[in-house]
Amino acid sequence: MKLYIIRHCEADGQAPNASLTLAGREASRRLAKFLSDLNIELVISSPFTRAVHTIQSFVQHNNVPFKLDDRLKERVLSSEDIPDWYEKLQQTYIEKDLNFTGGESSNEATKRINELVEELKQSNYKSVAIVTHGNIMSLLLNQSQPHFGFDEWKQLSNPDVFEIDFGNEQTVVNRIWR
Template sequence: MKTYYIVRHCQADGQSKDAALTPQGITQSHEPAQFFSGIHLNQIISSPYNRAIQTTKPLAHAKQLEITIDQRLSERVLSSKPIDNWYEKLKLSFTNLHMTCEGGESSQEAMNRIVEALYEQIKLEKDHTLFVTHGNIMSLLLKHADPTIGFEEWEKLSNPDVYILKYFSPDHIETKRIWQSKTAE
């Protein structure tokens, strides 16, 4: 069995790649460092988005680990243009994995890239890896492991949130929420 941790970033002031953590998000960023203080980690891999990197800096500092950036952990783009009914489109995308909006990425495409990042670490025999990412892409990775995960589970994610993923074989992957911020909204 190999163990991986999936962390959703702390509270941020927007959705853009450059969006920073809010003052509450900065406070929250120290909580994962405390939570993981007694847990062995071999590496930290983060989305290139500013809010993900800011979330993991206190943990990386405490563990004396470098933060490796991986584009495949970037948040899924539902559409390249604003859409009025984005919430309904997102909900539909959990049941119709191949649905796309203009300039966007289907759930299946997004799932494929984050699963590829995970399986790369599995093939390299890298264990106890922590991935720092975003809510939608995180829920798609969890859905890969457990197809019953859907829109409702995405809605219940907090900022930050931590899941453990235990890999036994390609057909046996277990996930479980192991921590969420006490200061999450």
């Protein structure tokens, strides 16, 4: 099975209902064209508005089945305001069980995304796209590429697309968005 992991396009904030910016809407149209030759059989998205709007054009123009899944939503680092959130986030890539007040550790977030991926690997689908957020994307990629961490997360674009090919003997990961 091939799994396409898509990070949402540029948005005007981090809230669950944050909309795409003008540049984000334009990028979602380019993304729809980019994805149309990949024979994607199913799209599963984070319920956050920016993720849904990122893939909406592709789904509508290609008549691809679409589902929402809470396991793809962005990780909450803390329910409290953390002025040094950037440093705290970096720390969670090293200490994967580190948990801030009201937040989710890297291991907890990885567990939920892996549950979905394992379900998909057991399905009859040959090609599925999931639409998520940068932190969740990086944690998933870290499962196949242990070097993929905080520095690689910083280099992700909006949007971004990686292909994971769960082939016969080994898993192959490629960044395919240019």
